[in-house]
Amino acid sequence: MWRRRLSALLPRSPCSSSAPSSYQQQHRHILLPTPNEKPLAPSLLRLFTSQAGSDGGRPFIAFILGGPGSGKGTQCTRIASDFGFAHVSAGDLLRNEISSGTDQGELILEIIREGRIVPSEITVELVRKAIESTTAKRVLIDGFPRCEENRIAFEKLTGTEPDLVVFFDCPEDLMVKRLLGRNQGRVDDNIETIKKRLKVFESLNMPVVNYYSSKGKAHKINATGTADEIFESVRKLFSSLSMQCPHFKYNRQ
Numbered sequence: 001m002w003r004r005r006l007s008a009l010l011p012r013s014p015c016s017s018s019a020p021s022s023y024q025q026q027h028r029h030i031l032l033p034t035p036n037e038k039p040l041a042p043s044l045l046r047l048f049t050s051q052a053g054s055d056g057g058r059p060f061i062a063f064i065l066g067g068p069g070s071g072k073g074t075q076c077t078r079i080a081s082d083f084g085f086a087h088v089s090a091g092d093l094l095r096n097e098i099s100s101g102t103d104q105g106e107l108i109l110e111i112i113r114e115g116r117i118v119p120s121e122i123t124v125e126l127v128r129k130a131i132e133s134t135t136a137k138r139v140l141i142d143g144f145p146r147c148e149e150n151r152i153a154f155e156k157l158t159g160t161e162p163d164l165v166v167f168f169d170c171p172e173d174l175m176v177k178r179l180l181g182r183n184q185g186r187v188d189d190n191i192e193t194i195k196k197r198l199k200v201f202e203s204l205n206m207p208v209v210n211y212y213s214s215k216g217k218a219h220k221i222n223a224t225g226t227a228d229e230i231f232e233s234v235r236k237l238f239s240s241l242s243m244q245c246p247h248f249k250y251n252r253q
């Protein structure tokens with residue numbers, strides 16, 4: 001199931017930047033709010049009573065989405081530690097390819113430097129391998145899918161959809177401030193590339209968030225405030241899953 005040929009499955013339209021689609025405009029309003037210890041909506045509850053994460057099946061998969069600098073990586077580290085998830089960062093997988101000097105490393109570096117999206121053939125395969133090689137029962141996929149083409153390619157190749165999508169909602173000015181202060185030597189943390197990444201986020205990443213919202217899978221988290229404050233909302237969301245869903249057991253093994 002995880003090993004279908006990706007090139008045959010890719011949709012025709014590439015992940016290229018464009019103005020927000022009418023689909024995007026129409027669906028922005030339907031994100032689910034963060035639960036405040038309230039019961040999950042029936043549509044979400046159905047998702048979490050599936051067999052994902054149970055013995056013998058595939059792991060429980062959560063896509064973690066949000067703009068550049070919205071705090072995905074920061075929050076994923078905490079979720080992984082408190083709720084027993086493996087943390088797969090698509091950006092880190094791509095950066096590993098660059099530092100390993102693989103054939104595709106140079107192409108990936110050029111694309112990341114320009115704030116564009118790496119072809120699905122490359123990223124989906126890296127993400128698939130990472131999921132397949134983990135023994136964890138719960139996996140966070142941080143920063144993927146980046147566009148509808150990525151999403152469709154992943155779903156076709158793996159024959160699966162995420163069980164949960166978390167969207168970190170953050171104003172642009174705050175994201176820019178955080179990125180400029182990150183100081184990790186990333187080639188894309190400069191104002192020119194950041195502006196491009198923000199455009200790509202609006203035009204190509206948001207349609208993915210909106211797609212999963214329309215399917216009742218996406219939870220929006222307010223990503224302003226301190227990392228501790230944001231994690232409090234995150235903790236409520238993941239705790240509510242564990243209370244209501246028999247297959248989402250997060251006690252450390």
Ligand SMILES: Nc1ncnc2c1ncn2[C@@H]1O[C@H](COP(=O)(O)OP(=O)(O)OP(=O)(O)O)[C@@H](O)[C@H]1O
Pocket residue numbers: 066067068069070071072073074075091143178179181182183223224225226227228230
């Ligand atoms: N709530 C917060 N308040 C202040 N700074 C934060 C907060 N969350 C994260 N940061 C800092 O902002 C920077 C970006 O955070 P992080 O790397 O988690 O974002 P990201 O969404 O993973 O970004 P990217 O998409 O570029 O990988 C980091 O330096 C991080 O320490």
Ligand SMILES: O=c1ccn([C@@H]2O[C@H](COP(=O)(O)O)[C@@H](O)[C@H]2O)c(=O)[nH]1
Pocket residue numbers: 068090091092094111112113115116117118119123142143144145146150188197
């Ligand atoms: O699925 C993905 C994930 C990332 N990229 C490229 O990498 C950079 C950095 O990603 P971060 O998640 O911010 O670490 C991103 O701007 C893209 O250029 C990608 O193409 N596809």
Ligand SMILES: [Mg+2]
Pocket residue numbers: 072073089091143
């Ligand atoms: Mg990150």
